[in-house]
Amino acid sequence: MFELKDYIGRRIRRRNLSIITPNDEHHTLFCILESVNEEMQDALPISRHVVDSEIEEEKSRIIVEVEDITMTDDLIGGLGKEVKASLIPLHQEHAADDMKCMMPQRNISAFVRLYEVEANKTVRGLIENSAQLVGQLKYLSEQHLGYDLSQLRHFWGITAFLCYNPIFRSIDLTEDGKNGGLYFRVNYWKGHKEPLIVDIKGKAKDGNLIKFYQFTTEEGVFLSHFAFDENYPLLDIDVKTKDGALIDYYRDVAFIHKISVNVTVKGER
16 A cells, blocks of 8 residues: 555655755755645645755755655655654654654654665764754754754655555544544545544553454445443544555544533522
8 A cells, every 4th residue: 555666657745955065966955755645735736946045156055845746766766775664643743853743734644664865974964064054954944844954863864755545634533422432534535435444442541451442434434433331531543444454543542521510609698
């Protein structure tokens, strides 16, 4: 499902930061390649090329490129050495130093592959020896990526490829506070309504497992009700294809419960 060859010919959004030296050498500082679905809110083609015109040509400088391109064999071949592959839930909170802070904001999990395109020490050497490049990197990454890449040195020289499951674009979870259970709404991509396997762990406040459930949604049904013996303080939810491949997950899901307070006002005697 997440093989690179399956994306050849598809539209890819490229967000790239590069260092250009006075000798016109180009070094990949950081790059995100994201598979774009036409139903995404920001799916309209974009093209942006940013260069700080105040930087003198005899000095190294950072450029930002944001554009839509087509995935090709040559592009895949130039990705470099794969150093990590993981499924990341973009819909959940994340720490500032987590890889999720660098990903586009989506209500879905992304399958992410990281490639080392440039030797980290080469890029680090260029930046760490130049206060000017550090300042450029901080400003440009905050303006165009939404975070300060100057503080995330372990990602310098890295290219990240992101893709999403082809079945749904998001899931809505609502607790059944009256009868006990969960309403599970699937927002399918156009033309896809495959059944899903949903594994749920009901947990106590301390994280200990109380009970495990497994449900399967019906094909073509977007809203399902999963009945529990009781409602739980925390839920872990794994969403899988009908073949058992993990494509999304949620951890420590907690629902806000309404608190009713009766106030009695004593009248004058």
